[in-house]
Amino acid sequence: MISVEEALDKVLSYVYMLEVEEKPILDCLGQVLDEDIYSPLSVPPLDNSAMDGYAVKADDAAGASAFSPVTLDVIGEVKAGTVTRQEVTTHTAIRIMTGAPLPNGADSVVQFEHTDEEQRGQRPPRQIGILQAVTKGQNVRRAGEDIARGDLVLTKGTVLRPAEIGVLASLGQGSVNVIRRPVVAILATGDELVQLGQPLPEGKIYNSNSYSTAALVLRYGGIPRVLGIATDSAADIEDKIRQALSSDMLLTSGGVSMGDYDFVKEVLAEQGEVSFWTVRMKPGKPLAFGNIKGIPHLGLPGNPVSVMITFELFARPAILKMMGKKNLSKPVVEATLEGRVKNTDGRRIFARAAVRRDGERYLARITGPQGSGILTSMSQANGLVIVPEDSEGAKDGDTVKVLMLNWSEE
Ligand code: AMP
Numbered sequence: 001m002i003s004v005e006e007a008l009d010k011v012l013s014y015v016y017m018l019e020v021e022e023k024p025i026l027d028c029l030g031q032v033l034d035e036d037i038y039s040p041l042s043v044p045p046l047d048n049s050a051m052d053g054y055a056v057k058a059d060d061a062a063g064a065s066a067f068s069p070v071t072l073d074v075i076g077e078v079k080a081g082t083v084t085r086q087e088v089t090t091h092t093a094i095r096i097m098t099g100a101p102l103p104n105g106a107d108s109v110v111q112f113e114h115t116d117e118e119q120r121g122q123r124p125p126r127q128i129g130i131l132q133a134v135t136k137g138q139n140v141r142r143a144g145e146d147i148a149r150g151d152l153v154l155t156k157g158t159v160l161r162p163a164e165i166g167v168l169a170s171l172g173q174g175s176v177n178v179i180r181r182p183v184v185a186i187l188a189t190g191d192e193l194v195q196l197g198q199p200l201p202e203g204k205i206y207n208s209n210s211y212s213t214a215a216l217v218l219r220y221g222g223i224p225r226v227l228g229i230a231t232d233s234a235a236d237i238e239d240k241i242r243q244a245l246s247s248d249m250l251l252t253s254g255g256v257s258m259g260d261y262d263f264v265k266e267v268l269a270e271q272g273e274v275s276f277w278t279v280r281m282k283p284g285k286p287l288a289f290g291n292i293k294g295i296p297h298l299g300l301p302g303n304p305v306s307v308m309i310t311f312e313l314f315a316r317p318a319i320l321k322m323m324g325k326k327n328l329s330k331p332v333v334e335a336t337l338e339g340r341v342k343n344t345d346g347r348r349i350f351a352r353a354a355v356r357r358d359g360e361r362y363l364a365r366i367t368g369p370q371g372s373g374i375l376t377s378m379s380q381a382n383g384l385v386i387v388p389e390d391s392e393g394a395k396d397g398d399t400v401k402v403l404m405l406n407w408s409e410e
């Protein structure tokens with residue numbers, strides 16, 4: 001048996017960062033930028049108002065208060081999206097809306113609430129009373145205060161999240177170069193499997209693995225290509241695998257244990273190169289890895305929970321590496337265990353747990369029966385309690401490490 005780390009090293013040493021593609025920014029969420037982005041403009045492009053109010057010279061409003069307002073002549077109005085040619089001269093003001101460029105001559109903006117505008121009928125009024133002094137620059141956003149023209153705004157290697165996509169849009173950049181998403185072919189194997197939408201004959205089960213793995217592929221940024229179900233025959237598996245040859249990775253589920261009809265490893269051995277492992281972990285001991293005509297192939301176990309956990313541990317980092325990401329691991333937190341986990345055969349145990357915050361600490365409650373066919377316990381969990389291979393287990397109240405699958409605590 002090999003360790004989880006050895007298995008992961010072998011998988012990662014076989015996959016590489018994919019090529020670059022140029023795409024519209026909205027299609028790039030979660031992808032890695034492959035260029036440095038310099039700004040062709042200043043954001044904001046001009047000094048502008050942060051408030052609805054009156055653009056003034058701060059010196060004119062010096063000493064203004066509700067008891068002794070300063071009255072200024074209103075010479076015009078400017079709204080967002082337009083530039084005024086009028087200039088604020090001594091003892092004048094221009095009515096201004098949020099985002100509108102500051103008129104020449106003005107150095108600050110007095111917000112409506114600090115004027116007597118409400119008492120005046122006309123809009124804009126002919127004169128305005130200023131009820132509070134301002135300092136130079138008050139309520140003014142400076143040109144380039146967010147981004148100056150020529151600034152290096154985003155560097156090569158940045159993962160594009162919603163904020164970065166917004167920043168790109170603010171520069172007017174509609175498309176960028178990113179590392180492309182891997183296409184991941186998914187094949188379920190087993191004579192017992194029935195496709196969704198079909199009636200369920202006695203002795204059969206619905207194919208759930210293809211859906212959970214396709215959802216995981218999507219979640220981590222890949223493009224799933226679901227190939228359907230292969231029966232437990234080498235010929236059918238070979239036939240279906242042929243459709244995976246234009247993908248970047250193949251995931252199969254089932255057919256890698258010691259049963260009479262576990263043909264996946266046989267086909268792998270014939271068609272490509274295979275390392276068949278038993279990994280010192282639970283669930284998910286049987287795992288095949290190799291390549292079929294150069295395409296990396298992870299043969300995941302069949303059990304619905306094992307398939308998801310081995311995906312998280314081995315397929316996810318491989319997908320992220322192909323996408324050019326550097327951080328391949330999920331967060332691990334320390335938590336106080338509620339429940340117990342026994343370790344009887346020296347494997348690393350990943351026990352499904354619901355983690356929640358309790359003041360300064362986290363509590364990790366084991367989500368009931370841990371059979372590797374009990375998929376609902378995966379649904380109740382947001383993390384996996386890790387029990388090391390050299391320990392006999394963990395009991396109620398012990399501090400344990402938890403690999404967080406879903407960081408949110410809902
Ligand atoms: P195997 O490794 O092929 O012996 O499969 C182990 C267990 O996982 C068996 O109980 C299978 O019925 C179940 N299983 C295998 N593939 C799937 C699948 N695609 N969807 C749901 N259960 C599956």
Ligand code: MG
Pocket residue numbers: 189190191232254255261302
């Ligand atoms: Mg099977």
